[in-house]
Amino acid sequence: MFEAAELGHVIDKKTFKEEVTRLRADLLEAQFELREKGDFPVIILISGVDGAGKSETIHDLYDWMDPRYLSTQTFTDPSDEESERPFMWRYWRALPPKGWIYVFSGSWYSLPIARRISGEIDQAFFDQRIDQFNRFEAMLANEGALVLKFWFHLSREGQKKRLRSLEKDPRTAWRVTKESWERLKTYGQLQEVASHLLRMTNTPWAPWIVVEGTDDRYRSLTVGKMVLEALQQRLAGQRERHYPVAPPITHKIDTLDVLTALDLTQRIEKPKYELRLARAQGRLSELARSPEFKKKHSLALAFEGQDAAGKGGSIRRLVAALDTRQYQIVPVAAPTEEERAQPYLWRFWRHIPRNGRITIFDRTWYGRVLVERVEGFCSEADWLRAYAEINDFEHELSADGVIIVKFWLQISKEEQLRRFKEREQIAFKRYKITDEDWRNREKWDAYHQAVCDMVDRTSTGAAPWTLIEAEDKNFARVKVLETVCDRLEEVLRAENPAMAAGTGGTQAAEPAPENLRTPRKTARAGEKKDGARQDP
């Protein structure tokens, strides 16, 4: 894998100077065009062995391009805001908007590599990460990002020589630390881990470019030219989409599907409703305050449903049981300008709750396979690949302790009409009905099919769909609340068998041991969650 990077490439000063003059003008030109068009972001990963010239090369790239539209992302210890969220959150938040070039000095690869070498994670977990990264990069590529991954290589002798020469020069000596020399001892392990990693993540959509790091001029020039070539190709419109397009959705044989199978006649009458609602609210209030939840988990609730199906009312009954300081409702409407400059899922990632917190999405990332599909707001290829991307997204959250509960609220076409008319009559409900609602209603059947496909493809073990028979509002509200409680209890009890007896009653049995007003500091990086599964 690294043989071609130990050949001893050298570029003389004169050639370098000539080449750079041209390269610089071309890079500036390409960068300018990128900014003008502004329709894709560029992600450059600079990785490899210590002393192979990573920071020198980044410096040269800055020198050759307009540094105002470059940014270097670096990742050291996660901040506490990062360490209480899924592994990939900090990388999502560091993604470039369209039109920008971000250089990643260190990336999602760094920690798993370091932890694999130190033995903190095993090969199986390492391979899971690899798979995750491949999917992540495929998503980036499919969203239009240009992803360039460079691996700087040095032979063992070459590394020793580089470190020595850096140490000699007073201007660079500070960059060589005890750690650098220590890492030389694990040279063999790094090569082993890296060659496996490079092989496994050498995808068509984001291939690795291995660069010999011995000669400064050769190394920088190689990277600069590669960047230029890739930029020019993309600007010229050469873009391939790299994902297996899903087979077309099958046609229905009969009228039975997950929605028509629902028994919409289910009702709960008033006295019973009030009792069950209060009981469920009590349970939820207690579960959300429990240390078992607050320490290792957060909760993401996804609400989808037809217009007027009662999402708002259900959410209202649910949050009535919570401390307003613990949750956030995210009403999902059209994306903002900053959100449109990022991959589709970015605007949901930014709301992922910290430990102990709850985010309630009123409409969700499923917009892509519902409204965007039905209305044609995105291409078929885009919504077809969304199913897998969403499953990956939810899997990542769930693996990190985010408990996901997803609801589809279903009403009949007649009931919707009744509610629309009712809304038009009541003063403070008028605002809930718009022309768009009437237009959506005309596409009832298309939405029906989209929902069936969605449930079919995204109801996973980690994040199953719960279909709510919402014809009767009371029934819907109780079922939503009880489902959330059941799911929370299920997860928490599985982890804390001792908890089993204490919860589930109507009354708060014991006051929670902590005070919500001054939430205690939650666990930090290293300690948090299932340590063995984390690369904090």
Next chain:
Amino acid sequence: MFEAAELGHVIDKKTFKEEVTRLRADLLEAQFELREKGDFPVIILISGVDGAGKSETIHDLYDWMDPRYLSTQTFTDPSDEESERPFMWRYWRALPPKGWIYVFSGSWYSLPIARRISGEIDQAFFDQRIDQFNRFEAMLANEGALVLKFWFHLSREGQKKRLRSLEKDPRTAWRVTKESWERLKTYGQLQEVASHLLRMTNTPWAPWIVVEGTDDRYRSLTVGKMVLEALQQRLAGQRERHYPVAPPITHKIDTLDVLTALDLTQRIEKPKYELRLARAQGRLSELARSPEFKKKHSLALAFEGQDAAGKGGSIRRLVAALDTRQYQIVPVAAPTEEERAQPYLWRFWRHIPRNGRITIFDRTWYGRVLVERVEGFCSEADWLRAYAEINDFEHELSADGVIIVKFWLQISKEEQLRRFKEREQIAFKRYKITDEDWRNREKWDAYHQAVCDMVDRTSTGAAPWTLIEAEDKNFARVKVLETVCDRLEEVLRAENPAMAAGTGGTQAAEPAPENLRTPRKTARAGEKKDGARQDP
């Protein structure tokens, strides 16, 4: 001050129910109109003594309005990302966008009150904070925000009674902690501190509303009605601007001003230029790596100047001395949608660097008193008040350890023309010249006056302007770099007299003791900076 809130107001259940029915419909209506218009944000501060029903009232507000467009902001221990930035940063980042209502449970007032009671800050510092908050709230009001500040009061006996009754109810018992009882002991001190604070921050633009907290129904209803009334008034267009409008800019008597006084003939020829540039870059590199800088400071560089004055070139020479991972260049163009929904300075606050980091603004917050003034993009009242707001902003940064260096790069009208023409000739510089540049040129004199006024009004001790004679690029670049170095040294040496001898040479005398690749964890809240001056 609190007498009117100890009268024993009580509302019976029936009256409450009737009132709430109407109130709820009206609040929903008003909230809907707010969202539709979307032209101002609402900030509701809920403060006061423990047990006076703060969270109950917030709960009621959620119950009466659409919770999807409400959000509760709460502030406990600052995260590490917060504690390494100025005091107000976390409140800026929590501000609502236009069209939204955010409830602040705890606010900028909470920590200073607590620390004044505990004696950690003295009266003078407390009063400085008060002054700062008044200016901050005036800015919010002037930016259009509706700011409502509620203070919930209880008599000493009343508080004791409330805590007991909360403790008795198993549903609320968890909310009463040891701390609650301990705070009862400092009741007298709280009253003293609070009555001073309320008096001093009872401004026309953001007055306090003191509410008796004894009776749940009375308290919630009062707040609900006040919110409704204020909302309705603002929606009906009643908005007063509260700031002393600055006197009109004086006319000039002769042609001498800070710009015409500059000697634009100053030059540095090549060999000398290269030497001085390299020397300054060496100094900067060293200073930016020094532990004295990284521990307590960050650096904000502001670049303004005419088109083609050479800002980009100066920035390029400057960052050549820095590790790309340490700085961020922020090119300031038109604000994004999310930025337009916030007060003017919000988009600069979001880029304020953490400890040890550097942000370089290519064009800045001075846009308001330059381009926005000249082009008429904002009202005269808006740019007139901007001078004071900007001074406050820079003062806050500077007081917290952010070192601010501001540059105006000045060239002659003839030199600009020469550079414009040159840019049109050179391939990779073509993108630097646009029609807008030519249009701006026609307003040369208006800009000239705006710059003089700006320097006049915003060159402060904490953040002085440095005017750069930029007719000769070499001279400009060297002066920019040397100014940054001088300023950094001045600040660091004043704090670390021992440092005086070690720095300032052309060569890096000693390798820095830490490795940039794994920056050490910087100081946390309590320890950081001038402890006595902080309310972390």
